[in-house]
Amino acid sequence: MTVSAAQICAVVFDMDGVLINSHPAHLAAWKAFLSSVGNEVTDHELSFILEGRTRNEILRHFLGDLPASQLREYGLRKDEIFRSMEHKIEAVPGVVQFLKLLNDGRIATAIATSASEIRTFSTIERMGLSEYFETVITAADVITGKPDPTVYLLACERVGIPPTHALAFDDAPAGIQSAKSAGLRCIGVSSNGLTQLLLERGAERVIPDFVGISLSELE
Secondary structure, three states, X not given: OOOOOOOOOEEEEOOEOOOEOOHHHHHHHHHHHHHHOOOOOOHHHHHHHHOOOOHHHHHHHHHOOOOHHHHHHHHHHXXXXXXXXXXXXXXXXXXXXXXXXXXXXXXXXXXXXXXXXHHHHXXXXXXXXXXXOOEEEOHHHOOOOOOOOHHHHHHHXXXXXXXXXXXXXXXXXXXXXXXXXXXXXXXXXXXXXXXXXXXXXXXXXXXXXXOOOOHHHHO
């Protein structure tokens, strides 16, 4: 990589597909929920939810302009379905070791996700990841999800590091665009054929996971 260790003072991670292999369960939960309210969708249509959208944005996309009370009810129902599938989710290979290296190297770490606050905190706690992060930014902290840059800007603000001295890891084209618009350098994470698209959106490199990634690679 072309980024120097002296430049990178913070690393900001997306959650789904970056820290945890949650996309299969995430897709299955949304498909089951939408079916329960009479909306049968194809796998291709479901790809919308992997673009860094907030839960409310996803609900409005598939079900129209719902009132706030309905958004909350439906969101909780979808999360209940997802929780029934959580036992199948594992951390992305190598990510725990990489987080330990960052913490030992005194590099600030944060999460910038479009997932709901409840699901984010319950997930990272259950996965044993919460201790590694100084701050966690979720959909509850922003009005608009990715590709809007706010989620990454807020993460940098909370850890006290300018975006120009931060590096993002994201797996979605909208996430890459969000990080780049916020001023962060960005590395894509993908093992599902999105490499070229992530590079086109501004990722400097795309990795399948964090196995073997070391601090020396930030030089």
